[in-house]
Amino acid sequence: MKAGAPRLGPTTHTGPLSGVRVVDLTAMVMGPYCTQIMADMGADVIKVEPPDGDNTRYISVGPEPGMAGVFVNVNRGKRSVVLDLRSADGKDALRELIGNADVFIHSMRAKAIAGLGFGYEEVAAVNPAVIYTNCY
Structure with a gap:
């Protein structure tokens, strides 16, 4: 990886989508639920969030600030990275993930x-x- 690129830990996913890597730039429920199913089936899903977090984090009260139940549920089994897509570095990092x-x-x-x-x-x-x- 290039300097400044996101560093993600190893995965241990198994299932029919094992070996498939998904870059997830979705928010709210429909997209995250889709990628949650992919993760449940073994895909390596990398959730990309802006610096202030996915807006779904804050739609209801959770056990911790920013951990609303719906967010936790539809994003389980995923790895996560914070990228500021308004910056050149953030865009370069996303391009590397997409690559x-x-x-x-x-x-x-x-x-x-x-x-x-x-x-x-x-x-x-x-x-x-x-x-x-x-x-x-």
Whole structure:
């Protein structure tokens, strides 16, 4: 990995999706639930959160601040990394994750994700084999 790239621990996933790496840039329920099922089936799911956290962390009271039950439930079994996608370093780190991924999934409007530099064309240029999907 390059300097400044996210360092993620090892995985021990087993199941039919073992060996599949998913970069998860989803929020709220639908996208995280989709990737939770992938993680439950053995995929290595890397949840990408902004510096202030996924907004689902704060939609209800949890045992700890930022740990709402719905967030904990739909993000179980995933690894997590915080990236500031407004910064060049954050964007470079996400590109590196995508370069090693089988699936890239997000839950943003087309203009919003393209504005960050991660529309389909940009992601396919980094990893032509990646499965690109949107849960918006």
